[in-house]
Amino acid sequence: MELQPIFIQILALALFAIGILVAITRRNIIFVLMGVELALNAVNLSFVGFAKTLPAELSVAGQIVPLFSIAIAAAEACVGFAMVILIFRNRESIDADSYSNMRG
Amino acid sequence: MLALIYFIILAVIALGAAVCVLLSRHPLYGALSLITTMVALAGIYGLLGSPFLGVVQIMVYAGAIMMLVTFVIMVLNGARDSKTPMFDKVSLFILPSVIVLAGLVGFALVRAPLAFDTTALRGSVALTSKTLFDVAQTGPGYFILFEILGLLLLSAMVAAVLMAKKRLGSIETENTEDNH
Numbered sequence: 001m002e003l004q005p006i007f008i009q010i011l012a013l014a015l016f017a018i019g020i021l022v023a024i025t026r027r028n029i030i031f032v033l034m035g036v037e038l039a040l041n042a043v044n045l046s047f048v049g050f051a052k053t054l055p056a057e058l059s060v061a062g063q064i065v066p067l068f069s070i071a072i073a074a075a076e077a078c079v080g081f082a083m084v085i086l087i088f089r090n091r092e093s094i095d096a097d098s099y100s101n102m103r104g
Numbered sequence: 105m106l107a108l109i110y111f112i113i114l115a116v117i118a119l120g121a122a123v124c125v126l127l128s129r130h131p132l133y134g135a136l137s138l139i140t141t142m143v144a145l146a147g148i149y150g151l152l153g154s155p156f157l158g159v160v161q162i163m164v165y166a167g168a169i170m171m172l173v174t175f176v177i178m179v180l181n182g183a184r185d186s187k188t189p190m191f192d193k194v195s196l197f198i199l200p201s202v203i204v205l206a207g208l209v210g211f212a213l214v215r216a217p218l219a220f221d222t223t224a225l226r227g228s229v230a231l232t233s234k235t236l237f238d239v240a241q242t243g244p245g246y247f248i249l250f251e252i253l254g255l256l257l258l259s260a261m262v263a264a265v266l267m268a269k270k271r272l273g274s275i276e277t278e279n280t281e282d283n284h
Contacts, residue, residue: 001105001108002105002107002108003107003108003111003151003220004218004219004220005218005219005220006213006214006218007108007111007115008111008148008152009213009218010210010213011115011118011119011148013206013209013210013213014119014122014206015118015119015122015141015145016206017202017203017205017206018119018122018123018125018126019122020202020205021126021198021199021202022125022126024195024198024202025126025191025194025195025198025199026126026190026191027188027189027190027191027192028131028188028190030131030134030173030176030177030180031125031131031134033173034125034131034134034135034138034173035125037138037165037169037173038122038125038138038141041141041142041145041165044145044157044161045145045148045149048149048152048154048157048227049152051154051224052152052153052220052221052224053218053219053220053221053224054221054224055221055223055224056221056223056224056225057225059221059223059224059225060225060227060231060235060244061244063154063156063157063225063227063231063232064232064235064236064244064246066157067157067160067232067236068249068253070160070161070164070165071164071253071256071257072253072256073165073169074164074168074169074257074260075256075257075260076260077169077172077173078172078257078260078261078263078264079260079263079264079267081172081173081176081264082263082264082265082267082268083267084176084180085176085179085180085267085268086267086268088180093188094180094188095188097192
């Protein structure tokens with residue numbers, strides 16, 4: 001039995017689900033950001049897995065776009081952790097529920 | 105056959121480390137598990153024939169982003185906030201909904217006809233650089249995106265520095281502005 005593209009997609013789906021689960025269920029704000037990173041990683045894997053099912057010239061785009069996605073994840077992590085540091089100074093807590101002063 | 109064995113090993117490492125991220129209590133252990141996941145994913149990229157992407161994954165994700173995460177964990181010293189519970193009651197409702205979402209998407213994926221194309225190009229350094237910096241008018245135009253990405257990273261860096269500064273427009277900063 002050879003490696004099938006569907007295995008890669010299933011792995012990406014499982015990683016994405018775990019990432020979403022971490023981002024939504026964990027109370028610690030650092031884990032929330034790490035869950036978002038995990039979900040972004042899974043999407044990159046899905047991109048590459050689909051790119052390998054396309055013929056010659058079409059398969060290039062799926063291997064270039066993850067580069068941009070990785071760079072955007074870097075920018076997101078940069079701003080996200082700056083905000084965490086900023087709010088941590090005011091609240092002295094990393095519980096996501098204590099960051100609720102903007103609720104409606 | 106060999107590719108499948110390598111893939112299964114790397115996939116088990118990635119999934120196990122991802123579950124460790126979900127279940128670990130200390131943020132630093134979570135960050136280490138996340139790094140393990142990312143290195144395993146880089147191995148899968150190499151296995152699939154995108155070695156450049158695998159190296160970028162290790163350098164940018166496992167190197168730069170996780171360094172930032174570890175740095176922030178150490179600056180905040182979040183470990184002393186160990187009274188915060190890991191999960192709350194809402195988690196009980198999120199778990200089945202995420203499983204149902206994954207099941208639905210997985211059902212759609214399994215039904216889709218997918219097969220590896222043997223003519224798919226290998227994402228080597230030469231191919232990636234040739235595509236990325238193709239400035240010909242008929243080319244894909246990725247270089248414009250590349251420039252915009254540089255601007256985005258610069259603005260993100262400036263925003264991070266401005267936000268993490270102690271206090272904007274405080275007396276000390278106004279005084280230093282008057283001095284020069």
